[in-house]
Amino acid sequence: MSPVPDRLSPVLIAGPTASGKSELALRLAERLGGVVVNADAAQVYDCWRVLTARPSPEDLARAPHLLYGHVPGATRYSVGAWLRDLAPLLADPPGRLIITGGTGLYLSALTEGLAEIPPIPERIRALSQQRIDAGAVADLLADLAREDPETHSRIDRANPARIQRAWEVLRATGRGIGAWHRDTAAPLLDPAACVRIVLMPERSLLGKRIEHRFHLMLEQGALEEARDFAARGLDPALPAARVLGAPDLLAHLRGEVTLTEATASAVIGTRQFAKRQRSWFRGRMADWRWIDPLAEDPLAAICKCI
Missing domain, CATH: 3.40.50.300 (P-loop containing nucleotide triphosphate hydrolases)
Known part of the structure; x- marks a missing residue:
């Protein structure tokens, strides 16, 4: 350095x-x-x-x-x-x-x-939290694998908070986190x-x-x-x-x-x-x-x- x-x-x-x-x-x-x-x-x-x-x-x-x-x-x-x-x-x-x-x-x-990602609506946050509380992290990951393979391939799959955030962004905006990051200022x-x-x-x-x-x-x-x-x-x-x-x-x-x-x-x-x-x-x-x-x-x- x-x-x-x-x-x-x-x-x-x-x-x-x-x-x-x-x-x-x-x-x-x-x-x-x-x-x-x-x-x-x-x-x-x-x-x-x-x-x-x-x-x-x-x-x-x-x-x-x-x-x-x-x-x-x-x-x-x-x-x-x-x-x-x-x-x-x-x-x-x-x-x-x-x-x-x-x-x-x-x-x-x-x-x-x-990335300037819009705020997540409370209804989507509540839905994702319900699935997390029900132990359905694997379901969120499956949704990402199907709808946002770019994020699924890069995300820390041992971190439920990261998975939840990626799923919420996808549901709220229709775009994966990777797509948002490409437009980063x-x-x-x-x-x-x-x-x-x-x-x-x-x-x-x-x-x-x-x-x-x-x-x-x-x-x-x-x-x-x-x-x-x-x-x-x-x-x-x-x-x-x-x-x-x-x-x-x-x-x-x-x-x-x-x-x-x-x-x-x-x-x-x-x-x-x-x-x-x-x-x-x-x-x-x-x-x-x-x-x-x-x-x-x-x-x-x-x-x-x-």
């Missing part, structure tokens, strides 16, 4: 959950006097700090952080909304932006552009004008970190967060209700599983999610600078690119 001459050129740090992105971004912000900006779809919600590993009060005191916990849990936040929230920061940066998160779609939309950020990093620890190490972190979340109050969320009586189909670990803890609070069972399920689900993230990054971010923190110092490697 060639050096970036502009002292305010953003640094983008992607990576799977529990890979150490947030701590790396914080150390970089301290080194450069920068601002850490969230690019994680779960960390935007105000109702989950512990469970989504949002920066702690101590972290917030070390460097400025933006776009964390600024969205009510009842809101259906989207990548388009995130880009709109980010745009003013790119236009008038308060310092070097260090944009970090595990939501690859956010970062790819930022550097590749986002220019991205907000030229990929050549920023430093792009994928932090990728070795798989077994990542698995251990995921398990350790979830137990730490429980010690820090994740179950109490889940209890507060349940008391709000929000729609369980909302994105905020489906963040990693939330369905498992909510099931425990309903008396359906023990806390031990909920913990095991959450850890397994998070590991599976990290596996899908790795696959996504390999497919969409092959031209980014990949760093194994056991093989080299990520902070030093990034600073060499600036």
